[in-house]
Amino acid sequence: MPVEFDEYKQTRETVDTLAIDPGSNAHKILSFLAxxxxxxxxxxxxxxxxxxxxxxxxxxxSRLAxxxxxxxxxxxWSVTDDDRLAAIGASMYSMAAFEEQHADDEFEGWADSDVDPREHR
Structure with a gap:
């Protein structure tokens, strides 16, 4: 879906977000330093x-700095004392625990019976 590019760009520049993908070089480095x-x-x-x-x-x-x-x-080089790192660690731990708990669940075919909440307003 197309977006209003200038608005998107401004949002990306002003929002304090942190995206560290699991398995990425940044994630490996931060995990080790942490x-x-x-x-x-x-x-x-x-x-x-x-x-x-x-x-x-x-x-x-350099990007992490x-x-x-x-x-x-x-x-x-050393990790900083940043609350965002604790939040990332907690999120990663939660995702791993969820994956372990629900590893055997079957999600195939869910789209055939899912409900679009926009249709029930």
């Missing part, structure tokens, strides 16, 4: 621990 909140690591040490190519590591660290999630004091 496990060691009082330590700083050199890029080579981070790359070795999270198995991310060095060419991808530095741009990702721009978002205020990691901090850098040459040559070390």
């Amino acid at each position: 496990q060691h909140p009082n330590l700083g690591f050199k890029p080579a040490e981070i790359a070795e621990e999270v198995d991310i190519p060095r060419g991808s590591l530095n741009p990702t660290l 721009d978002q205020g999630l990691v901090e850098h004091e040459q040559p070390y």
Whole structure:
């Protein structure tokens, strides 16, 4: 569905959102650094621990620093004390627990019997 681009762009710039996809390089880095909140690591040490190519590591660290999630004091990187990280961790834990609890549930064919709430206003 098309969107009003300028409005969308402005919304994306002003809303304080944080999107860290599970399995992404950013997620791997943050997960590792969050496990060691009082330590700083050199890029080579981070790359070795999270198995991310060095060419991808530095741009990702810079992007995370721009978002205020990691901090850098040459040559070390560390996770910041940011409430958003705790929220992400709690959400990820909840999603994993939900997936584990409902792993055997069958969702195939749900669209045939689903109800559109807009039709019942």
